[in-house]
Amino acid sequence: MKKQIAIVEDEPALRENYAAALARHGYSIKTYGNRRTAMQAFNARLPDLAIIDISLEDEAEGGFDLCRDLRALSAELPIIFLTARDSELDAVSGLRLGADDFLTKDVSLPHLAARVAALFRRIDALRRPDNAAEIVRRGALSIDGEKMQTTWNGAPVTLSLTEFWIVHALAKNPGHVKNRQQLMDAANVVLDDNTITSHIKRVRRKFQQVDAAFDAIQTVYGMGYRWVE
Amino acid sequence: MSIRLQLLIVALTTLVLPWAGCQYAKELETALRSSQEQSLLASAATIANALSAQPQRVFHDAEDTQPFSAGAGDLYVYPLVTQPLLDGYRQDWDVPAEPTPLPTTTGYRARLQAGSTEGFLYLFIAVDDSHFDAEPNDVRPDVDRFDRVNLVLDGPNGRETYFFGTNAPGLIAAQSVVIGEDGVDRVVAEPRIQAFWLQTAAGYHLEARIPLSFVGRHLWVEALDGRGKGQAGFAADSAAGGRLFFATPGLDTLLETFIGDGTRATVIDANALKLGSAGTVVSKKRGEAEESEPIWYRYFLGIDTSDMPTLPVSPDHLSGESVSSALHGRAHAQWVLGGSYREMRLTAAAPIVIDGHLHGAVVLEQAADQLLALRDRALSRLFNLTLIATAAAVIIMFVFATWISLRIGRLRDAAESAVGSDGRIQLTMPESASADEIGALSRGFERLLARLNEHAQYLRTLGGKLSHELRTPLTIVRSSLDNLESEGLRDDQLHYITRAREGTQRLQSILSALGAAARVEESIKQSERVNFDLRELLVSAVAAYRDGFPGTQFALQTPEDPCFARGAPDLMVQLLDKLIENAVDFCPKEGTVTVRLERVPENYCLQVANDGPLIPEALMGRLFESLFEQRQGGDDKPHFGLGLYIVRLVAEFHGGTAVAANRDDGSGVVFTIMLPLI
Numbered sequence: 001m002k003k004q005i006a007i008v009e010d011e012p013a014l015r016e017n018y019a020a021a022l023a024r025h026g027y028s029i030k031t032y033g034n035r036r037t038a039m040q041a042f043n044a045r046l047p048d049l050a051i052i053d054i055s056l057e058d059e060a061e062g063g064f065d066l067c068r069d070l071r072a073l074s075a076e077l078p079i080i081f082l083t084a085r086d087s088e089l090d091a092v093s094g095l096r097l098g099a100d101d102f103l104t105k106d107v108s109l110p111h112l113a114a115r116v117a118a119l120f121r122r123i124d125a126l127r128r129p130d131n132a133a134e135i136v137r138r139g140a141l142s143i144d145g146e147k148m149q150t151t152w153n154g155a156p157v158t159l160s161l162t163e164f165w166i167v168h169a170l171a172k173n174p175g176h177v178k179n180r181q182q183l184m185d186a187a188n189v190v191l192d193d194n195t196i197t198s199h200i201k202r203v204r205r206k207f208q209q210v211d212a213a214f215d216a217i218q219t220v221y222g223m224g225y226r227w228v229e
Numbered sequence: 230m231s232i233r234l235q236l237l238i239v240a241l242t243t244l245v246l247p248w249a250g251c252q253y254a255k256e257l258e259t260a261l262r263s264s265q266e267q268s269l270l271a272s273a274a275t276i277a278n279a280l281s282a283q284p285q286r287v288f289h290d291a292e293d294t295q296p297f298s299a300g301a302g303d304l305y306v307y308p309l310v311t312q313p314l315l316d317g318y319r320q321d322w323d324v325p326a327e328p329t330p331l332p333t334t335t336g337y338r339a340r341l342q343a344g345s346t347e348g349f350l351y352l353f354i355a356v357d358d359s360h361f362d363a364e365p366n367d368v369r370p371d372v373d374r375f376d377r378v379n380l381v382l383d384g385p386n387g388r389e390t391y392f393f394g395t396n397a398p399g400l401i402a403a404q405s406v407v408i409g410e411d412g413v414d415r416v417v418a419e420p421r422i423q424a425f426w427l428q429t430a431a432g433y434h435l436e437a438r439i440p441l442s443f444v445g446r447h448l449w450v451e452a453l454d455g456r457g458k459g460q461a462g463f464a465a466d467s468a469a470g471g472r473l474f475f476a477t478p479g480l481d482t483l484l485e486t487f488i489g490d491g492t493r494a495t496v497i498d499a500n501a502l503k504l505g506s507a508g509t510v511v512s513k514k515r516g517e518a519e520e521s522e523p524i525w526y527r528y529f530l531g532i533d534t535s536d537m538p539t540l541p542v543s544p545d546h547l548s549g550e551s552v553s554s555a556l557h558g559r560a561h562a563q564w565v566l567g568g569s570y571r572e573m574r575l576t577a578a579a580p581i582v583i584d585g586h587l588h589g590a591v592v593l594e595q596a597a598d599q600l601l602a603l604r605d606r607a608l609s610r611l612f613n614l615t616l617i618a619t620a621a622a623v624i625i626m627f628v629f630a631t632w633i634s635l636r637i638g639r640l641r642d643a644a645e646s647a648v649g650s651d652g653r654i655q656l657t658m659p660e661s662a663s664a665d666e667i668g669a670l671s672r673g674f675e676r677l678l679a680r681l682n683e684h685a686q687y688l689r690t691l692g693g694k695l696s697h698e699l700r701t702p703l704t705i706v707r708s709s710l711d712n713l714e715s716e717g718l719r720d721d722q723l724h725y726i727t728r729a730r731e732g733t734q735r736l737q738s739i740l741s742a743l744g745a746a747a748r749v750e751e752s753i754k755q756s757e758r759v760n761f762d763l764r765e766l767l768v769s770a771v772a773a774y775r776d777g778f779p780g781t782q783f784a785l786q787t788p789e790d791p792c793f794a795r796g797a798p799d800l801m802v803q804l805l806d807k808l809i810e811n812a813v814d815f816c817p818k819e820g821t822v823t824v825r826l827e828r829v830p831e832n833y834c835l836q837v838a839n840d841g842p843l844i845p846e847a848l849m850g851r852l853f854e855s856l857f858e859q860r861q862g863g864d865d866k867p868h869f870g871l872g873l874y875i876v877r878l879v880a881e882f883h884g885g886t887a888v889a890a891n892r893d894d895g896s897g898v899v900f901t902i903m904l905p906l907i
Contacts, residue, residue, distance in 0.1 A: 011701055011705070014701065014704055014705050017705065017708035017712055020712050021711060021712055024712075084697060084700040086700075086748075088751060088752065088755055089755075104700075105700055105701065106700070108708075109708050109711035109715070110711065194748050194751075198755070220769055221766045221769040221770040221798065222769055222774060222806075223769065223772075
C-alpha cells in the first residue's frame with residue numbers, strides 16, 4: 001500500500017510541484033491549501049507523513065497550530081516543516097512542537113524525497129527488532145542509523161532529522177574536521193553558514209540537557225566542526 | 230558674516246538716536262534763541278515806550294540835533310560812580326577809556342577827559358611838556374608866559390574864562406580875570422573850581438573839579454606852553470569847542486527798575502552816546518562753562534559762532550548793528566560776541582521815539598550762557614540717556630544675537646551629526662520645543678530625519694524582505710526544474726535546464742547575500758556570550774583562509790599567549806570572514822593580507838590590512854554603513870554593501886569599534902577592530 005503524504009501549502013504551484021515529485025517516488029499525495037481543510041481530512045484519516053508550511057493563507061502561524069493539533073492526534077506521525085521562513089526562532093518553535101524536521105524551501109526536491117524516505121525508513125525500523133550492525137558507538141554516544149535514534153550514556157537525545165544526520169556525519173569519523181559543505185551534504189540540505197551554526201548549537205544544547213559536561217563537538221574556526229572523544 | 234555681526238551692525242543703527250537728539254537739541258537751541266530774541270526785543274520795546282513817556286528823565290537836552298563830533302571838541306562826560314580824589318591821577322575815575330587828544334597844530338600834545346558826579350564836572354588834562362614854566366607872582370595872564378590851561382565855561386551867567394597855572398604843583402584853584410569896579414583887570418582865584426596840578430615825567434596832569442552850576446552846554450579847553458612853543462585845544466574865541474554830552478542823572482536808577490538779573494540796559498541818545506545804564510551781563514568764562522561738560526560732544530553740537538560779529542566795546546557809546554538799526558528807528562536783535570571772553574551775547578535795541586522824533590534807543594544785552602547752560606544740561610542728559618539706551622540696545626542685541634546664533638549653531642551641529650558615521654539617524658533635534666522659527670526649522674529637520682530614517686529602515690529591511698518574498702517564487706521555479714528533470718529530458722533540453730538551474734542558483738546567492746545582514750542581526754539577538762581565545766580563533770581561521778584563498782598570501786601576527794575575549798566566537802569568525810573577503814577582494818596579486826592581533830591598553834586591537842588601493846577620505850566614515858557600496862571591479866559576486874556593516878554589528882555586539890584607515894605610507898588599507906579585554 002502506498003504511503004500517504006499530506007502536503008499543506010498555500011502556494012498552489014509549489015504544492016503541485018512537491019506533490020508531483022513525491023508522487024514520482026511512489027507516494028500517494030493529498031494536498032491542502034489551508035489549515036481548516038487539512039484538519040478536516042486529518043480528523044477523518046491520518047496521513048503517513050505531513051509536510052506543512054508555517055504561514056497558511058491568512059494564518060501567519062497556521063502551520064504551527066496544525067502541527068500541534070496533528071501531534072495531539074498522533075505522537076508518531078512524522079511531520080516536516082517546509083517553509084520560506086528561515087529564522088532561528090521559527091525553527092526552534094517548529095521543532096519544539098514535535099516536528100521531525102524543519103526545512104527551508106531552498107531544499108531541492110531530491111533532498112526532500114530523501115528525507116521523506118529516511119523518515120519512513122525510521123518508522124519501519126522502529127517496528128523491526130534492533131539491528132546492531134547499524135549502531136555506531138563512540139564512547140558515551142550511540143547512534144542507531146536505522147531508527148535514527150541517538151543516546152548519550154544510554155539516555156535518548158531527541159534530534160531532528162537534519163540534526164541527526166549532522167551528528168551522524170561528525171561521529172562517524174571522530175577527529176576529522178567536517179566543513180559546512182560536508183555537513184550540508186550529509187544532511188541532504190542546503191543551508192547557509194548561520195543555519196549550520198545554529199544547528200550545531202542546538203545539537204550541543206540537546207546533548208547538554210542530558211549531560212551538562214558534554215563537549216564532544218568542537219568548533220574549528222574557519223573550517224568546521226569535529227567530533228572528539 | 231555671522232548673524233551676530235549682522236545684528237550688531239543693525240544695533241549700531243540705534244546710534245541714530247543720539248544724532249536725532251543732537252538735531253533736536255540744535256533745534257531746541259534755535260527756538261530758545263529765537264524766543265530769547267523775541268523776549269529781549271519785547272523788553273527793549275517796553276522800556277523804550279516807558280522811557281518815551283517821560284523824556285525829561287531821559288534826555289536833559291532835547292533840542293540839540295547836531296551830531297556828536299569828537300573832532301569838533303565834543304566831549305562825553307563819563308558818569309563817575311564815586312567822587313574822585315583831586316590828586317592828578319584819574320585811576321579813581323574808573324573810566325576804561327583813554328583821554329581824548331586835543332587838536333594841535335604845533336605838536337604840543339594834550340589829552341582831555343571829562344567826568345561827572347552828581348554835583349561836579351571833573352576834567353582831566355594830561356599835557357606833554359618837558360619843561361615846567363611856573364606862573365609868576367602877580368600874574369598878568371595876557372602878558373606872562375607860563376604853562377597854563379585855559380578853560381572857558383558856557384555858564385548860566387554867560388561865558389566865563391578861567392585859567393589854571395601854578396608856580397608849584399599841588400592843589401590849586403582856577404583863576405579868572407575879573408574887571409573890577411575900577412575897570413582894572415584883576416586876577417582872582419575862583420576857589421569853587423579846584424584843581425590838582427601834578428608834575429609828571431612827561432609833563433603835567435591837571436585834574437579839575439567844577440561845580441555843575443558853572444557848567445553850561447559848551448566848554449573850551451586849551452593847553453599852552455609857557456615858552457610859547459606849543460598849544461593844543463580850542464581857543465576861547467574859536468567857533469569849534471566842546472559840547473558836553475552828559476549822561477542823564479537818575480537814569481541808571483530808573484533803568485534798574487525795568488530790568489532783571491543778567492541783563493544790562495543802556496539808554497543811548499541819537500549819537501549812540503550812553504545816557505545811562507543798569508545791570509550787568511552775567512557771564513561765565515567760556516572755559517568754566519565747558520569744564521563741567523564733556524568737550525567731545527560740544528565739538529559737534531556747539532553753535533558756530535565764527536560768523537557772529539564782535540561787539541565793539543567803548544565806554545562812552547554803543548555801536549553795532551542793533552544800535553545803528555535802532556537809531557534808524559527799527560528795533561533789532563542780534564547775537565554777538567562780547568565781553569572780555571568773547572562769549573555769546575544777545576543784544577536787542579529799540580528806538581525811543583518822542584513826538585515822532587527819534588531821540589535815542591534802549592539797548593539790552595544778555596548773555597547766552599544761561600541758554601547754553603540750559604541746553605547743555607538738557608543735551609548732556611539726552612546724550613547720556615540715548616547713549617545708555619544705545620549701549621543697552623547694542624548689548625541686548627549682542628546677547629540676543631549670540632543666543633540666536635548659539636541656538637542655530639546647536640541646530641546646525643545636530644543637523645550635521647544627525648546621520649552618524651555608522652548610518653544611524655538621530656531623530657530628535659535640539660530647540661524643537663521652541664515656538665519660534667528656529668523651533669519650526671528644528672521640527673522640519675525632525676520630520677525630514679524621520680522620513681530619512683523610515684527610508685533607511687526600509688532599505689535596511691528591504692534586503693531581508695526581498696530575500697524572503699522572492700524565496701517562494703524561486704522555489705517554485707527550482708522545484709519545477711527538479712520535476713522537469715525527473716520527467717526525463719532529451720540531452721539538448723537538459724542544457725536549458727542546466728542553465729535555468731544556474732540562473733536560480735545565482736538568484737539564490739543574491740538573495741542570500743541580501744538577507745545576510747538581517748540574519749546576522751537575528752543571530753546577534755540569539756547569541757550567547759562565552760569566553761574564547763581570540764588568538765586560537767585567529768590561528769585556525771587564518772589557516773582555513775590560506776586554504777580557501779590559495780591566490781592570496783596571509784600573514785598572521787599574534788601575541789604568544791592566549792587572548793581571551795568574551796563574546797560569540799561564531800560571530801567573530803563571521804566578522805573575520807567579512808574582513809578577509811574584503812581584504813582579498815581588494816588585495817592585488819602578490820599582495821599580502823596581514824592579520825595582526827595585539828594588546829593595547831584595555832583593548833585587543835585586531836587589524837586586517839591589505840596592500841590594495843586606498844580609500845578616499847570622503848568615504849572613510851561611511852564604509853560601515855548598511856547598503857553602502859563603492860566598489861568598482863568586475864567580480865561576479867553580488868555586493869550589497871553589507872559586509873562591513875556586518876563587521877560593525879559584530880564589533881558592536883562585542884562592545885568594540887570598527888575603523889578603516891589608510892596606511893600612513895599609502896601602501897594599503899587597514900581595518901582595525903578594537904575589542905575590550907576581559
